[in-house]
Amino acid sequence: MPAPAVERLIQQLARLPGLGPRSARRAALHLIQRPEAALSPLLRALADVQDTVRTCSQCGNIDGRDPCEICRDPERDATALCVVERVGDLWAFERAGAFRGRYHVLGGVLSALDGVRPEDLAIDGLIRRASAPGLTEVVLATNATLDGQTTAHYLAERLAPTGVAVTRLAHGMPVGGELDYLDDGTLATALRLRRPIER
């Protein structure tokens, strides 16, 4: 039977995404058996995160500074704003390196099932940012799900009075996708939104 302190550690670890009680037990044992190599660095990293990391008041990103590095970067394209559901989506865009504008994290999507209403999301902040002079395009990068696209349609309507161009991510064939393995909806959407080949 582990000591109460170890049991508490296991319980806390088991609450993390991706970890169950068994893997939490293994992780706890790993940390305890390697205090210098694993436990102390982890404690310092956790303390650092607690002390320094905050949510950007402009875009909702998680960063060591407020405003975050992306919002402060003068090299970023100030005319384009990409709206994402969660910080993880923002990080995915940054990993891809395909977008050089700024972001706005909604904090979720509208969902009747989960009781998420417009006032629960960072929509007022988005409207304020979209109304600022200099911004010409808002890219709605919500997930290609019923809730994600319902939110995108709602945002497009809310953004219409600002006069800014509102675009959304394309739907269709994934890069490297094979037709035979695509679901009907993706295939139908790809066909409906086909475009001419550039010569």
Next chain:
Amino acid sequence: MIEWRDHGVVLSARPFGEDGLLVRALTREHGLHAGLARWTRGKRRDGFVLQPGVEADMVWRARLSDQLGLWTLEPVRDHAGYWLDDRRRLAAIAAAAALMEAASAEREPHPGLAAGLEAFLASLASEAWEAAYVTWEIGVLKALGFALDLTCCAATGATDDLIYVSPKTGHAVSAAAGAPYADRMLPLPGFLVGSGAYDDKAIADGLKLTGHFLSRDVLGVLNRDIPDPRRRFQDLFAESAIERP
């Protein structure tokens, strides 16, 4: 071990733990049924995300009949996936799923309701899908025992010039007979009695009509409100009708 196989439509999929979804589906032979599906929310499997509007072959298993049970789902069509770029059709799918979940009795077989929902989802590909939605809700009312009678005037028996519905009886009323009570009558859109095309206002009127009886007769007795997605769907047409009178 209890096990059955059926075909149905997913009405909701709520996260349950890290890699589970609590799925409620309207099935052909077993009615509204809940179960746990080992499926991470938002994750694609065989090209499908489990969300409202997914039609699937389903197997439900449990040791005892009163247990939650486990789903094994093989999606065959994601209706929402077809219409991601169409705001109104997406709203219709969300409204239909939410309405079925709120109005159906749990574990009570109702093949008519399931067939009606599948037929409506299939009709989304047609041009007249908005009218099909209103007609579908009238069918839901009928299947649940609250049929509207739109064939003749409740007061005079006339079969033409029917433009109202009595909010008390659900019976059509002609223009002449309903005139003194016009402010209390529900509007009866022409497309429901085979006279005239429809526009946003007619659809909004149709949704107001069915919404009244769904709210009073079906959901009211269950102490439930009209679900938010159904309300939003009606608002889309009502707002459009105001903007383009």
